[in-house]
Amino acid sequence: MSLAHRIIPCLDTDGARVVKGINFIGLRDAGDPAELAARYNADGADELIVLDIAASRDHRPTFLETIRRVAAELAIPLAAGGGIRSLRDARSIVRAGADKITVNTAAVERPELISELSAEFGAQAVVVAIDAKLEQAGAGLQWDVRVRGGRDSARLNALAWARRAVELGAGEILLTSVDRDGTQTGFDIALTSAISQAVSVPVIASGGAKTLEHFAQVFSEGAADAALAASIFHDGVQSVRGLKRFLAAQNIEVRFPC
Amino acid sequence: MNVALIDYGAGNVPSVERALQRLDAVSQRVTQPEGLAKATAIILPGVGHFAAMVRALDEHNLRSALLEALARGVPFLGICLGLQALFASSDEAPALRGLGVFSGTVKSLPGTAKLPHMGWNRLRIQKASPLLDGLNGGDFFYFAHTFAAADSTDHAVALCDYGTPFAAVLQHDNIFATQFHPEKSGPSGARLLQNFMRLVA
Numbered sequence: 001m002s003l004a005h006r007i008i009p010c011l012d013t014d015g016a017r018v019v020k021g022i023n024f025i026g027l028r029d030a031g032d033p034a035e036l037a038a039r040y041n042a043d044g045a046d047e048l049i050v051l052d053i054a055a056s057r058d059h060r061p062t063f064l065e066t067i068r069r070v071a072a073e074l075a076i077p078l079a080a081g082g083g084i085r086s087l088r089d090a091r092s093i094v095r096a097g098a099d100k101i102t103v104n105t106a107a108v109e110r111p112e113l114i115s116e117l118s119a120e121f122g123a124q125a126v127v128v129a130i131d132a133k134l135e136q137a138g139a140g141l142q143w144d145v146r147v148r149g150g151r152d153s154a155r156l157n158a159l160a161w162a163r164r165a166v167e168l169g170a171g172e173i174l175l176t177s178v179d180r181d182g183t184q185t186g187f188d189i190a191l192t193s194a195i196s197q198a199v200s201v202p203v204i205a206s207g208g209a210k211t212l213e214h215f216a217q218v219f220s221e222g223a224a225d226a227a228l229a230a231s232i233f234h235d236g237v238q239s240v241r242g243l244k245r246f247l248a249a250q251n252i253e254v255r256f257p258c
Numbered sequence: 259m260n261v262a263l264i265d266y267g268a269g270n271v272p273s274v275e276r277a278l279q280r281l282d283a284v285s286q287r288v289t290q291p292e293g294l295a296k297a298t299a300i301i302l303p304g305v306g307h308f309a310a311m312v313r314a315l316d317e318h319n320l321r322s323a324l325l326e327a328l329a330r331g332v333p334f335l336g337i338c339l340g341l342q343a344l345f346a347s348s349d350e351a352p353a354l355r356g357l358g359v360f361s362g363t364v365k366s367l368p369g370t371a372k373l374p375h376m377g378w379n380r381l382r383i384q385k386a387s388p389l390l391d392g393l394n395g396g397d398f399f400y401f402a403h404t405f406a407a408a409d410s411t412d413h414a415v416a417l418c419d420y421g422t423p424f425a426a427v428l429q430h431d432n433i434f435a436t437q438f439h440p441e442k443s444g445p446s447g448a449r450l451l452q453n454f455m456r457l458v459a
Contacts, residue, residue, distance in 0.1 A: 002379060002380050002419065003371075003378070003379050003420060004378040004379065004398055005377075006377050041444075046377070046378055046400075071272070071276070075277060075280070075441070075442065075443070075444050075447065075448060076442055077400060077439075077442045097273070099273070099305075099402075120306075121305075121306060123374055123404065124374040124402040124404070125305070125402075171376065172376060200369065200372055201372055201373065202374075225372065255378040255398040255444075258398075258444065
């Protein structure tokens with residue numbers, strides 16, 4: 001089996017511009033989404049995710065225009081999400097050029113949304129994003145699902161929710177560690193490995209990446225199928241191509257040369 | 259050059275359109291059988307469910323016009339579900355009839371690997387094909403599917419391995435098909451599309 005592990009830069013946007021900041025506090029401008037998309041497409045990214053982290057109704061047309069501009073730059077798959085609550089929302093995202101739809105809070109609140117999206121677009125187009133936070137440490141690790149940007153508990157067990165999402169038709173899980181997000185201390189290996197083994201679909205690991213070794217570790221020990229990062233790519237701390245060169249040298253299957 | 263891009267209301271039509279534009283190739287979206295009559299090449303993009311695709315082809319009366327064009331020798335490229343639609347049937351929708359250009363039934367990949375088969379994988383090229391000119395077993399292509407045609411399929415020119423070997427590229431005379439998405443496969447996908455357009459020109 002030679003399926004390559006994917007490296008996925010993520011563009012968090014306020015609808016129009018790429019922004020960065022931890023837990024929505026002190027957001028800073030990190031550039032134009034289309035310019036960054038073109039850069040990552042040329043740098044060997046395997047896929048791109050663009051999220052509307054503000055997701056307010058009023059600027060929806062702005063975000064759709066952002067998706068159109070980003071899609072125009074890409075010869076790789078594009079996932080998009082943020083504030084998708086209905087089939088109608090999803091259709092507009094797909095029509096704007098996204099190959100996959102990412103849902104999070106709305107799917108927790110109304111799980112049938114996953115089935116509706118899967119029936120219309122196919123499981124391969126439905127990414128369920130799960131924000132997980134460690135609840136019980138020690139021998140029996142437990143993670144709690146967080147919603148609304150990681151702030152509120154959904155009172156759901158992350159493993160159980162991941163399994164349920166797949167049963168309902170999710171084709172992929174985008175797993176973010178709320179504990180690690182923004183810390184640059186490495187991916188949550190225990191969390192990623194637990195979820196990856198619990199479900200029959202690919203898992204994208206997110207939250208905490210900084211060094212080349214962090215990525216190697218999440219693939220070799222965390223059983224992740226893909227790894228996502230944002231700031232370290234935007235800031236040039238890592239280049240996608242440099243990262244893939246490193247992983248290839250570690251005998252981790254990646255699309256390289258790219 | 260009149261490249262018809264069959265637009266049956268779903269799927270990856272805009273992505274294919276953009277990929278062709280990057281190669282300076284102009285395509286036209288076609289939703290009616292008349293659009294296929296004068297086509298010098300036809301592309302059938304597809305993503306999603308087998309049932310949705312064959313129903314849409316029938317609702318738009320495209321089935322017979324497409325088969326006639328193939329019989330005339332018009333170069334054809336089926337992508338992903340556009341490959342699967344060429345078969346007699348699919349286990350994804352057993353009651354429905356495919357285009358029947360290739361015999362056999364499209365089946366689910368085995369559950370021993372994570373499904374869908376999603377991501378970048380390589381080919382095992384079995385036979386030379388103009389579609390694969392300049393490409394080799396080191397090149398990666400982007401796949402996103404759960405169902406696939408068997409590796410033993412007649413006219414399979416390249417296989418891919420994911421749980422089991424399956425047909426990744428087919429060619430029979432003027433009829434080409436890929437299980438992966440060349441429009442999403444970076445430089446190697448662009449090369450494949452360029453190879454196809456060269457057959458048209």
